[in-house]
Amino acid sequence: DIKSSDALGTWYNGTENTGLYYAGNLIQTTDMGQLQAVLISVSPIDELLEKYKLSYDVEATLFIDNMRYFTTIVQDDKSLIGTELNSQVYNQVIGQGQIFIGEADIVDEKYITYYTPLSNLDEDRFGIFFIGTPVDHIYELSNQFGYKARTAIVLIGVILFASMHLFLKFSLFNPLQSLSVLIERIRRNEKIPDSNPIEKSSTELSVLYESIQDMYEDIKHSEKALEEIAYIDSLTGIHNRNALMANYTSSRCKEAIHSLILLNIDSVKSINRIAGPRIGDELIIVVANRLKQICVEEQLELFNVAGGEFVLVSRQRLDIDELSHLKVALLNALSIEYRLHEHTINATCSIGMAYSSKCEEGFCSSPQGFEELYKNAEYALMLAKDDGKNTGVIFDNSLSKYKVRINEIEVALASALEHNELYLNYQPKLDLKSNRCIGFESLIRWSHPTLGNIPPDVFIPIAEMNGEIQKIGDFVIREALKFINKINVNMNSNHIISINVSPLQIMSDTFVEEFLEWIRKSKVNPEWVELEITESTLMESLKEVSERISKIRRMGVNIALDDFGTGYSSLTYLSKLPIDILKIDKSFVDIISIDVSRSLVQDIIKIGKKMNLKIIAEGVENREQLSYLIDHGCDEIQGYYYSKPLVEEDALKLIEEANVKVGVNQIN
Numbered sequence: 001d002i003k004s005s006d007a008l009g010t011w012y013n014g015t016e017n018t019g020l021y022y023a024g025n026l027i028q029t030t031d032m033g034q035l036q037a038v039l040i041s042v043s044p045i046d047e048l049l050e051k052y053k054l055s056y057d058v059e060a061t062l063f064i065d066n067m068r069y070f071t072t073i074v075q076d077d078k079s080l081i082g083t084e085l086n087s088q089v090y091n092q093v094i095g096q097g098q099i100f101i102g103e104a105d106i107v108d109e110k111y112i113t114y115y116t117p118l119s120n121l122d123e124d125r126f127g128i129f130f131i132g133t134p135v136d137h138i139y140e141l142s143n144q145f146g147y148k149a150r151t152a153i154v155l156i157g158v159i160l161f162a163s164m165h166l167f168l169k170f171s172l173f174n175p176l177q178s179l180s181v182l183i184e185r186i187r188r189n190e191k192i193p194d195s196n197p198i199e200k201s202s203t204e205l206s207v208l209y210e211s212i213q214d215m216y217e218d219i220k221h222s223e224k225a226l227e228e229i230a231y232i233d234s235l236t237g238i239h240n241r242n243a244l245m246a247n248y249t250s251s252r253c254k255e256a257i258h259s260l261i262l263l264n265i266d267s268v269k270s271i272n273r274i275a276g277p278r279i280g281d282e283l284i285i286v287v288a289n290r291l292k293q294i295c296v297e298e299q300l301e302l303f304n305v306a307g308g309e310f311v312l313v314s315r316q317r318l319d320i321d322e323l324s325h326l327k328v329a330l331l332n333a334l335s336i337e338y339r340l341h342e343h344t345i346n347a348t349c350s351i352g353m354a355y356s357s358k359c360e361e362g363f364c365s366s367p368q369g370f371e372e373l374y375k376n377a378e379y380a381l382m383l384a385k386d387d388g389k390n391t392g393v394i395f396d397n398s399l400s401k402y403k404v405r406i407n408e409i410e411v412a413l414a415s416a417l418e419h420n421e422l423y424l425n426y427q428p429k430l431d432l433k434s435n436r437c438i439g440f441e442s443l444i445r446w447s448h449p450t451l452g453n454i455p456p457d458v459f460i461p462i463a464e465m466n467g468e469i470q471k472i473g474d475f476v477i478r479e480a481l482k483f484i485n486k487i488n489v490n491m492n493s494n495h496i497i498s499i500n501v502s503p504l505q506i507m508s509d510t511f512v513e514e515f516l517e518w519i520r521k522s523k524v525n526p527e528w529v530e531l532e533i534t535e536s537t538l539m540e541s542l543k544e545v546s547e548r549i550s551k552i553r554r555m556g557v558n559i560a561l562d563d564f565g566t567g568y569s570s571l572t573y574l575s576k577l578p579i580d581i582l583k584i585d586k587s588f589v590d591i592i593s594i595d596v597s598r599s600l601v602q603d604i605i606k607i608g609k610k611m612n613l614k615i616i617a618e619g620v621e622n623r624e625q626l627s628y629l630i631d632h633g634c635d636e637i638q639g640y641y642y643s644k645p646l647v648e649e650d651a652l653k654l655i656e657e658a659n660v661k662v663g664v665n666q667i668n
Contacts, residue, residue, distance in 0.1 A: 059106060062118075063128040066090045075107050085128065093117050093128050103135070110135040233304040235281055236288035241305040248313075248370040259318045259355040260373040261300075262381045263291070263330065265308030266348045266389045275343045282340050283347060284308050290333055298326060320394065323353050327392040335390055351392030352381025379403050382461070410462050412448055417475055422446050424479050425645035428654060429496070429616065429638045432630050437654060439496030441532070441638060442480040443645050444472065464504055473505040477515065481522040481529070483648060487655055488528060495655065498530040498560065506533060512548050516555060526556035530581065534562050550578045560616070564604065575611055582608040586619025589639075592628045602632050609633060 062070035066085040073080045092100050093115045100115040111132035118127040231243035248257060265287055272280035284307060291310060295302045301313040318326070335348045354376035356369060376395040379402065384393040395403075416422050426440035446454045463469040477499055484497035505511055519526055531552065533545075549559050560581035584604055592598045601617075608615045617629050620639030629637060646654065 059111065059130075059132040061130040061132075063130065065127060066094070069127075073106060089115055090128075094125050097125060104132065106132055236285055236304050238288060238292070239301075239303045241303065244303040244305060244311055244313075257313055257315060257356070257370060257373065259314040259316075259323065259353065260370075260377050261312040261314075261326075261330075261354075262352040262374075262377045263310045263312065263334075264350050264381065264385075265334075266350055268308035271345060271347070275340075275345065279340050279343050279345070280308075283338055283345060286338060286340070287334055287347075287349075291330075294330065294333060298329075318355060320355075320396065323355060323394050327351055327353060327394065331390070331392060348390035350381060350384040350389045352377040352379070352384055352395070353392060354380060354395040376403070379406065406462065408451060409454060409459055410466055412451055413446075413459055413463060413466070413468050416446060416448070417471060421448055422472065422475060423647075424476065424483070425647060426483065426497075426651040427638050427645040428643045428651070429498070429636050430642045431636055432634060437495070438636065439498065439530075440484075440651060441498040441645075442476060442483070442500070444476055444500075460502070464502060469502045469504050470508065473502050474514075476500070477518055478522075481518060481524050483651075484528050485522055485524050487652065488525070491655060493655070494525075494528065496528055496530055496558075498532050500532045500562065503534070506545060506548060512551050515552060519555070519557075527558075530558045530560050532560045532562040532583070535564065546578050553578055553580070563618075580614060582611075582613045582615050584615065584617045584634075586639075589617050589619050589621075589625055589629075592625045598628065601628070605629075605632050605634055 059073050060071070061068050061073065061080075063085050066087075068081050068083050068085070071080050086104075089100050089102075092098050094117060097117050099117075100113075102113055104111050104113045106113075111134055113130065113132045115128050115130050117125045118129055119125050231239055231246065233240040265284065268280055268284070271283060284304075287308070288302075288304060288310070291302055291312070294300070295312060299314070299316060301315075303311040303313070305311050330351060331349065336346075338345045338347055354373045356373055376399075379399060380393040380395040383399070383402075384391050387393070393399075423445055425443045425445050427443060428437045429439045429441060430436070431438040444456055444460075446456075446459055448454060460469070460472075463472050480497050480499045484495060487493060487495050519529065531549065533549065553559050558580040559578060560583055561577065561579045562583045563585040564582050582604070584601060588601050588604065592601055605615050614635045615633070616636040616638065617625075617634050618638055620626055620629065620637045620641045622641055625639075626637065626641060643654070
């Protein structure tokens with residue numbers, strides 16, 4: 001009945017058939033949990049002693065400390081295993097290390113007894129070996145063989161004992177001690193010896209020792225391989241996000257970190273799509289190699305946390321001027337023209353930097369200090385991207401108010417739906433052929449009691465970052481469907497409602513089924529609905545997104561590509577996308593007034609028409625823009641020149657007045 005032991009090298013008494021067991025921890029996890037134990041049965045000792053008893057009519061016992069662990073002595077049909085040794089004998093043999101010879105009553109019979117100590121490799125006495133011969137048996141032999149025979153018997157007894165003692169020492173106890181030392185070193189994660197100290201005569205134990213050595217080496221090699229898989233980025237060969245988190249977010253983090261830099265290669269996903277993932281990967285490798293050189297020069301640690309996203313960590317104190325110099329050096333080194341095979345790529349990067357002034361208090365050597373630095377760098381990176389990319393921002397005290405504002409918005413956003421602070425506005429869309437309002441685009445709005453009106457371009461990125469976008473997106477879809485159903489059912493019309501979908505929404509595994517279920521429950525005709533997705537949504541995962549929107553499209557829902565021209569989609573890919581509508585971004589409509597640039601809008605319209613796409617222009621704000629779009633075949637417009645976004649009540653009034661011509665003639 002052997003159980004795992006917390007102590008290394010524990011002896012257990014076995015059954016009559018199995019003798020003695022020796023158990024010890026072999027391999028342990030980092031939190032000292034036991035994974036495996038080595039178990040050695042030494043039952044052959046029982047058999048050996050029994051053979052000597054039968055051959056020479058002697059009794060034999062092996063004591064571990066003062067307890068019988070092997071014995072041939074049986075009294076009243078019961079083995080004496082587990083009984084204790086006489087204290088006088090124990091003190092002389094174990095305590096003083098002397099041999100003890102005397103007489104003893106064993107099973108009501110006089111015996112000549114012989115005790116000798118047993119020692120381990122360190123010469124520590126841990127047990128006793130005993131041989132006893134009945135006195136009557138000696139007298140009987142004496143009468144038969146005389147003095148010489150008695151002498152020979154004594155010599156045979158001594159030789160027998162010496163042989164048994166040597167056998168136990170070299171074949172069992174010394175090897176077990178060597179195994180114990182080996183296991184203890186493994187437990188302490190210390191270097192184990194290359195050689196095998198167990199004599200080849202102990203074949204089984206020697207093989208076991210070598211097996212444990214081999215197993216330990218295999219485990220070490222496996223640990224190293226697993227560590228490389230877990231902590232090394234396979235593409236660039238540098239440490240990855242797991243390594244960054246392990247180094248700086250665990251309770252073992254002791255080394256101070258002073259500055260943290262987030263660096264993103266701009267538009268990696270678009271480069272992957274246009275030039276192919278092989279070119280995108282090669283670009284990341286080239287950038288990583290350049291960053292390695294800079295990190296060596298500037299004494300920085302480098303991590304590749306995701307594709308074209310890198311983290312640089314400095315343990316040195318860098319002031320604002322040194323960080324500014326480093327920012328310029330990084331931008332100059334990376335924002336250049338890359339020639340990769342047959343492709344020439346003008347890649348840029350965006351940088352967010354943060355530093356700590358609290359290191360003297362030990363703050364930046366804690367996980368909390370790291371997390372604050374990382375979040376500050378994220379805010380700075382967000383601002384760098386908002387500034388048009390290919391730039392860097394250093395988070396300092398001047399940005400603290402911005403960070404506080406963002407934190408306030410993030411907290412308030414969590415309960416905005418519950419408090420009915422979110423609502424929809426509806427911007428009318430004008431058909432340029434019929435001069436009538438043919439539908440609306442639903443636009444989310446937020447009015448907070450203390451923070452005021454918060455623009456969507458402020459709170460939507462925060463919602464995407466903290467996961468609230470799923471709930472907000474669901475709310476927009478449900479409200480927009482209710483709105484269009486109310487208009488079309490009550491007024492017997494066929495107006496269209498456009499609904500913007502976040503990339504995170506459409507990438508959700510349940511989005512397609514949930515969206516189609518909402519349409520069924522609302523009893524809305526699918527042809528009344530347009531889903532607007534951005535170029536970045538499509539390019540996030542072209543194949544997967546295309547499959548999802550194709551399923552929605554087959555139900556009769558129209559798909560519009562929003563903000564066309566602001567991303568990196570090529571015309572080749574545009575022809576393959578499952579879309580029905582092309583929306584020209586406001587930034588292109590704005591340049592209609594510039595003679596040199598207005599031809600771009602004309603080209604976009606021509607391309608869309610050749611692909612049988614409906615063309616809608618956003619952000620039309622003056623008569624000149626409207627006239628140009630009409631002249632070049634644009635189908636629909638929306639913008640302040642026609643109507644600003646309306647609350648639901650005003651949108652309903654606009655439809656009610658539809659019998660009064662609403663269109664180009666009225667807005668002239």
